[in-house]
Amino acid sequence: MELKLINEQGASASTVSAPDTVFGREFNQALVHQIVIAYQANARLGTRKQKERSEIAKSTKKPWRQKGTGRARAGMASSPIWRGGGKIFASSPDENFSQKVNRKMFRAGMASILSQLAREDRIRVVDDLTLDTPKTKLLAQKVKSMGFDGVLVITDEVSENLMLSSRNLNNVEVMAAHHADPVSLVRFPNVLLTKKAMAKLEEMFK
Numbered sequence: 162m163e164l165k166l167i168n169e170q171g172a173s174a175s176t177v178s179a180p181d182t183v184f185g186r187e188f189n190q191a192l193v194h195q196i197v198i199a200y201q202a203n204a205r206l207g208t209r210k211q212k213e214r215s216e217i218a219k220s221t222k223k224p225w226r227q228k229g230t231g232r233a234r235a236g237m238a239s240s241p242i243w244r245g246g247g248k249i250f251a252s253s254p255d256e257n258f259s260q261k262v263n264r265k266m267f268r269a270g271m272a273s274i275l276s277q278l279a280r281e282d283r284i285r286v287v288d289d290l291t292l293d294t295p296k297t298k299l300l301a302q303k304v305k306s307m308g309f310d311g312v313l314v315i316t317d318e319v320s321e322n323l324m325l326s327s328r329n330l331n332n333v334e335v336m337a338a339h340h341a342d343p344v345s346l347v348r349f350p351n352v353l354l355t356k357k358a359m360a361k362l363e364e365m366f367k
Contacts, residue, residue, distance in 0.1 A: 167307060184272075197347060294322060295326050311333070314336070
């Protein structure tokens with residue numbers, strides 16, 4: 162697979178050869194869907210809490226006698242069928258939402274996403290991307306001059322200047338190659354790789 166090599170002005174001078182094991186696979190939609198859902202589920206926290214009937218602050222006295230009133234029998238006001246009563250199968254903050262994905266499946270899914278992005282001509286490669294000072298305006302201008310409206314930048318290592326410059330840009334995200342995730346790859350319209358990052362991705366997902 163050949164990927165376009167661009168300079169800081171966005172001009173494509175040549176191409177760079179990318180390994181087919183990572184950038185030339187067939188697209189497996191079911192696998193990609195599975196790893197995206199699993200990644201989002203594994204990032205989910207149990208932040209919701211409902212009260213069970215044992216936690217409701219109501220009297221445990223029987224509301225009325227069992228027989229003779231003409232009404233349905235009732236044991237206590239905290240019953241789940243009563244208004245203000247406890248919940249059946251109440252949500253707990255200890256609830257586990259994680260999903261297991263085998264390492265081999267994750268690697269194949271990530272390679273499938275990268276391959277589809279390459280086929281759709283949404284990946285560009287640059288020799289290196291550095292900033293002399295941590296200025297958001299400089300990074301925004303550089304990204305715009307390269308022809309990107311929204312872009313995910315993947316580098317071998319994220320420098321402090323690059324990290325600080327990208328924090329306030331909604332349409333730009335910078336991450337190291339070993340932090341690449343399926344959700345970010347799917348979300349952004351374009352991906353910009355450095356040569357060292359491309360070699361790192363080949364090592365990780367081949």
